[in-house]
Amino acid sequence: MTQKYSPRRHRPVLALAAVLLATCGAAWGSVASTVPPLRPITVNLQDKAALRNGALYAVHMCVACHSLQGVRYSSLAKVLGLSRAQFLATIGTNGQHYHDTITSNMPAALMEAYVKIAPPDLTVIAERRSPAWLYTYLTSFYVDPSRPTGVNNTVRYNVAMPDVFASMQGLQKPVVVEGLRFGSPAKVAVGVQPLTQGTMTKAQFDQTARDIVSFLYAVAHPHQQERERLGPWILGLFLALSILTYLLYKLYWSRVITSKERWWRIGR
């Protein structure tokens, strides 16, 4: 018995599918936001001078609020290619012990009272955020009188962190375009322009920011250099083992009489 296809029977299913598609589409559309372009950066872990410069800023500036609990001061020395004595003389430990993990001297409660949010641990952030994002973040604070700290950030809208670079970099104003924020039309800052002159030139400040990002990257990926050094050796070892295993296989099978060969071997 053949059954005639009747579109009516499928109508509820089709309607449900249409509603589901529309809901997904709306949900997808509602998170659309205008994303500011990220500034490109190349992290060179061999450039120890850059890493040490970044470490100076991170340990003396960022650790005022943030912790870097993924590392100890002693392991930083290794990342920076310094001996213990050199590390203590040039970078220091903020009064903590050499083998301590890097914690902030600022009590989290005080920070919460000050900016309503405890600063996140920077080793966690550096693992989660790309170097390009971090570089753009550090160089993109702009003046925004509507914020309690007086500043905002292009890649981290309504950030609670104050502009710690205001004196070095100078203040900046936003480059605003009509765009979308979480699906709603809004004025979105997609870049920054200088407003006042800081103690550093733009090139100097950008280099400093890149050094800080390189340092954070090195700290979040402490074994990367070792991995890059060992990688070719490990691959070589596997290749050598593959060749040896193949030769062994050939040796074994040269002594095995298969059924195809039997008719003439047995005859001998």
Ligand code: HEC
């Ligand atoms: C005055 C305290 C203070 C100082 C100093 C400070 N920060 Fe922050 N930072 C904060 C706070 C508070 C937040 C949390 C912001 C938020 O979630 O809105 C934050 C957030 C961040 C974030 C996370 C952004 C994100 O959402 O992923 C990064 C990255 C960061 N800071 C980097 C730095 C670096 C690098 C330095 C040193 C050059 C530094 N901060 C110095 C207070 C500070």
